Amino acid sequence: MNTTGRKVIISCAVTGATHVPSMSEYLPLTPSDIRTQAIEAAEAGAAIIHLHARDPQDGRPTPSPEIFRQFVPEIAEATDAVINITTGGSTRMTLAERLAYPLLAQPEMCSLNMGSMNFSIHPVAAKIQSWRYGWEKDYVEGMEDMIFRNTFKDIKHIMLELGGKGTRFEFECYDLGHLYNLAHFVDEGLVKPPFFIQSVFGILGGMGADPENMTVMRSTADRLFGRDNYHFSVLGAGRHQMSLVTMSAIMGGNVRVGLEDSVYIAKGVKAESNAQQVRKIRRILEELSFEIATPDEVRAMLGLKGRHEVTP
Template sequence: MNTPGHKVIISCAITGATHVPTMSEHLPLTPAQIRDQAIDAAHAGAAIIHLHAREPADGRPTPSPEVFAQFVPAIAEATDAVINITTGGSTRMTLEDRLAYPLQAAPELCSLNMGSMNFSIHPVASRISSWRYPWEKDYVEGMEDMIFRNTFKDIKRILQDLGGKGTRFEFECYDLGHLYNLAHFVDQGLIKPPFFIQSVFGILGGMGADPENMITMRTTADRLFGRDNYQFSVLGAGRHQMRLVTMSAILGGNVRVGLEDSVYIAKGVKAESNAQQVAKVRRILADLSFEIATPAEARAMLALKGRDSVTL
C-alpha cells in the first residue's frame, strides 16, 4: 500500500533511442524540439527530465556531446527539474559513446541499465509500409539481432566513473535478475541508499506488462534492500503506460511517462507532446489524492547533489 505522506515523483523521458520518427510526427528530434518539449514537461509537473540526443537532420540517436550541449543547458536554465542523462544510449553505441556526455556533464542523475539483455521492437516493422527516413527500417528490423550490453564490468565502470563525480542513478531494471545485479553492487559497496529503482515492463526481451510482475519486483526489492532504502518507480511501455504507472503510485511508488516510453495518450491516439502525458498522469494522481513531488522534494528523496553542484 501507499506510504503515508508519500509524494509521487513524475519522471518524463523526452525522446529516447527506440522509437523512430515514422512512429510519431510528435516525437522530438531536433535540439530545439527536445528543449521545448522538456521545458513544457517540467512546467506540467515532471520533477525529473530524462534525456537522449538525436541527430538534428534525420532523428537518428546520437551520443554526441555537441548535440546534447545544444539543449541541456537551456533546459537547466529554464526549469528547476532534475536533469537525468542516459548512459544507455542505444544498442548501436559503444560504452565509450554512451559515457561521452555524462562524464563531461556529471549531472545529478543518470540512467543505468542493470544488465545485458535482448531489447527489441522489431515486430513493429511489419506494420510500417512507408518510412520517413532511410535509416529507420534497418534500425528497427536490426533489433532482432542486437543485444544491449551492460556487463558487470561495464556497470562497475559507470558506477565508479560517474559516482566519483557525485552523480546518482536511475537503476533501470527490465527483469527480476536486474534487482539481484543491483544487490551485488550494493554488497560491493559501490552503491549507497537511497536507490532509485525504475522497473520497466512491456519491452520485448524483458518483463511482460503483467500486474503480477510489478508485485514481484516490489516485494523482491523490499527483501533485498528494505523499503526505507529505495524509491520504487515504474515505466510501462506503449499501451501499458498509464495503467501500470498508476498501479505503481498505489503501491507507494513513483511514475515515469514520456514519448520515449509510449507515443500514445489514449488507445489509437498519438500524444501531441510529452507535457500532455505528464498532465494526464498528474490528473490521474490528483484524482486518487496523491501529492506530486516538486524538483526540490525529488532531490531530497533521492539524495541528489543539487543543481548548484552541476555545470551544464
C-alpha cells in the first residue's frame, strides 16, 4: 500500500493456544481475564483484537462457543476494536472444532494459517521447573510430534464458509511458501484484495527471526500481489517481538503484539498485561513519528464489513 501519510495498524493477540499457564502468571485464562485484558489493550491503542478461548478451570485451549460467548460480546460492546477470531485454535483441535465459534459469530476478521506445518515450542519444556496444571508438560513436549494441519482443502473450506459470510482474513504466513499458497487462492478467485498478510517470524518450524527474512517476505509479497493490493504486518515470537515489529513499521508495514506471541516486555521481564505491550510499541511508533490507525480507519483500509454485520 502507498505509505505516504499512512497509519500503522496495531493488532493484539491476547492469549493464544501455544503458551501455557506455567510460562507466565499474567497470561489471561478465564473469560473475565481475557475480556479485561482485551479491553485494556484496545484502550491502549490496539485496533484489532485477536482472540482464542481457554478452559477457565485449567487454562487449556478450547474451541467451545459457550466459552467464547462469555467474553467476545462484552469486548465488542465495550470497545470499537475489530474482533479477530482464530480459525487456528490449536494443533489438538479438528477443523470442525476450530470453526465452531467463527461460523456462529461471523466476525469481521478471522486468522487463517496458510499451510500445514511443524509448529512447536517443545524446547521450552526443559526450562520449566514447576508446572501449574497437569496437562501442560505433555502438551508442550508433545508438540515435537505434532503437525498443525491446514491443507489446501481445509483453507478453501474456511475461505468459502467464512468468506461467504463477509468475514475477511488475517493471512498468517509462517514461511515463504505460504505467500505462494495465498497467491494460488487469489488465482482461484477465492479471495480478493486488500489482503492483510501477517508474516510470522521466530516459531520453530517456520521462518527464523532474521531481519533478512522480513525483506524476502516483503519483496515476494510485492511481486505476487503488488504493493497496492495488500497490507504487510509482522509478528515476532518471544524475545524478537519488539525489534521485528518495529522494523516492520519502518518498512511500511504494521505490527502485532500480545501475550500469545511473547510473555515478555523486556529481556527477562514478564509483561504484566497485553496493554503493557501495546503501550510500549505505540510509544516506539509515535517516537518514530508514525500515526496509529483507529479501528474505523482499519475497517476502511482492510475493506471490512463493519460491526453492524456481526452476529452478537
